[in-house]
Amino acid sequence: MIINTVCIVLVLLGIIFFVGGAVGIVRFPDFYTRMHAAGKGDTMSVFMVLVGLAVYQLSDFTLANLLIAGKILFITIFIMWASPTSTHALIKAGLEEGQKVWTRNDKKETEDEQ
Amino acid sequence: MIWQFDLIILVFLVITAIISLQVKDLLAASMIYGVYSFLMCLLWAGMAAVDVAFTEAAVGAGVSSVFLIATVFRTSRRSSD
Amino acid sequence: MENFFVFAGIAIFALMLPILYRIIVGPTAIDRIVAVNVIGTKTTVLLVIIGMIFERVGMFVDFALTYALLNFIGSLAAARFFDRVNPAKSFTKSEIKEQEL
Amino acid sequence: MEFFEAISAKFNYWIYVIIMMIGLYAMIAKNNMVKKLIGMSIFQTAIILFYVSIGVKDGATIPILYHDQVHAGHHHDDHGDDAHHGSTDHHDTSHGGDHETDEFGYPTRHAPDVHIDGDGFANPLVHVLMLTAIVVGVSTLGVGLAITQKLHREFGTIEENEIHDLIKSGK
């Protein structure tokens, strides 16, 4: 019962973090800031959801289930390992492509011009 | 079979298929074809076809979009339609 | 508990909608690629959740792991594409001074 | 209402037709070779979707035996002979022909005590048919992409109408 509650809380927290990433991807003004939402809104939420599921898996405590929980943790490790690198590679690609960095001042100037 | 998931995925599938064919940028088209393949994998996992889903996961994430990107890199990126 | 997992899965699917919006309107190609990357991560989580619903997680973890390991290749290939098409720049030097100010 | 039920009970078939037609349209009408190939892949996955959705059973799990069943089988193997010698009569009556052996004295059935419910597992036949189709599909996609690159090497473009014009004008 306690394990079920822990699992539900962790998964719900993870989904809330997913909301942060998803809303950020829609609302943020330029490519770089969207990259912040995409690259980071995901790491913690994936961690929370998967740890919650691994905890649920352990409610029936056997060696096989322990190893499966270990594999689920492996998934988190690999995601947290690969995600910063792909974030870095993509943001560098964006800079090479010549994406403009949006700043507060730019926006004010364009508003003045209009 | 989880019918709630299946209904959602089937609608998403049609959307991604149409987008990947409508985008003018071939690089984006090949990446969106990757999303189509992710959704297909989820659909098969939901239909209890694990081995098929596993093959689709390995092929879709690992090689097929890379092949498309390689061709786009060696030919041209813009498409007329 | 199974109902909860179905609910969580539907919530994650619903959160794919904003990302699909970004894929549809995304002004540039690279915005779309970023969105694809995010959907890949969500797919990994959803696969584990589907495994939980079937109560056979041990079988489903394998290809969630495949996604975790291989999803990176697609983004990396796209990034390398931009790296090759645009001439190599040295960003830590003064070339982007004007953007920084 | 009847119409709605007819759609919802066979929703997967409707979607498979729609996806297949999207792919077919792309193969016919799109001008760009890479787009045509993406259309071909979409067509292919639509067919695979059709096959896999035929093999779905309500309430069936994935076509892999449960760990308990496999384990029970091995367990029986270890102790089966002792039980056989110990209480021959009882065993023979309950599992009449299960302990048949071939001419070399080997058992012809592995773990005869394991009962497998035919409706409890999804149909593996369609999965096998389609599994190889995916890998073969990616190889044929590769062949198509190679032909596209060859065209680009010859004509400098991958648009179909421009290639037609170049061929007509004698290059």
Add this chain to the structure above:
Amino acid sequence: MYRISIFLLLFGIWIVFSGQFDAFHLALGLISTALVTAISSDFFFADRSRGTGARIQEIVRIPWYLSWMLYQILLSNLHILKLALSPGDLPEVQPKLVRIKTGLKTDFAKWFLANSITLTPGTITIDIEGDELLIHSISEVTTTGVEDDAMERKIASVFERGNN
């Protein structure tokens, strides 16, 4: 020495993957691990001049650092959540490119620093060249945060304590 430790490490990973403990599957595991060690053990541990003692010290210190890192990632996600859900035209979003210098020597430590910066609140490493890092920072708070070198000191205490 390094090959043996890589073999043991990979075999540990295999055990977690496999979950089957009969002799046949363990033998397959030994063969597979030996094969991977033979063809690609060069990928692990680029710098092989370090002694065993220094390596063990690193391995002991890394989990402590990672737990701190996890806390930072939590903060980072809360930060993104707050920024994304703030009303109006996102007044706190003030992106800026920052350039910092690092004193870290080894490549692996630099990689660790770059990834840590990417995972912590509001900053992403764009490029790393020599000892200079180019960083994109999303708001005022994070800009000041990254210019402070607390994280670098922590990483230096993990990886380069033996050198200095």
Add this chain to the structure above:
Amino acid sequence: MKSLALISVVITGWLLLSAVGDFPYWGDPNSPANSYRLSQHFVTETFHETAVPNMVTAVLADYRGYDTMFETVVIFTAGIAIISILRVFRSDDQVASGQTVYEKRPDLIVDTTCRLMIPIIQLFALYVIAHGHHSPGGGFQGGVIFGASFILIALSRDLQAAHKWVPENRVLNLAGIGILIYAGFGLVAMFLGQNFLDYAILHKVMPATPIEARYHSMLGVEIGVAFTVTAIMYSIYSNLVSKGTMKEGL
């Protein structure tokens, strides 16, 4: 042209949709495909006859071994076709590289991550091949993942670096060896007096019962498939990315 395509597509779609009414309901356990005797046999008897818990692997490698063998041959043929279409052997090739000579700037972050990840991907691929009997997986999936690890080497460094690990001729040899392994199992069975690819007879040359012989032969066959798929996936990538010159990859 487009309107013509649209009309023909709509007509075809309408014809197919009009047939939808005759299909069984989705998930019907008594549909013809599910109640067919062969499907029932594969579900209920596979474990007793081959000792493999994963029915898909057993049907793939044993009951339908002939089919799978020639699917592997199709993959091999696709690899050969790509080489014969695209490969150029002239050293002073003007056609392919329109760009200037590319100087690769090593990216520290990507390079380090890939270095740490590649051995684990390879180990995972071998795990998938070896455990195809007990969990989803097998030769095709493991081969694709193993090929992807070579693609990752080529992406993170360059094509030449990957060629140092897997030279072109060795790749094709590997692909051929894979098919030979597969066909070899069938031929040995044939020489022992049984049908082609009937593994049960292999207990004469293996220390195993006929059922175990089928189990172990399936693993051997999967390894053969994995060889071919690995080699051909990498070969296709390296040809496509360099436009057949095997220089200057992505």
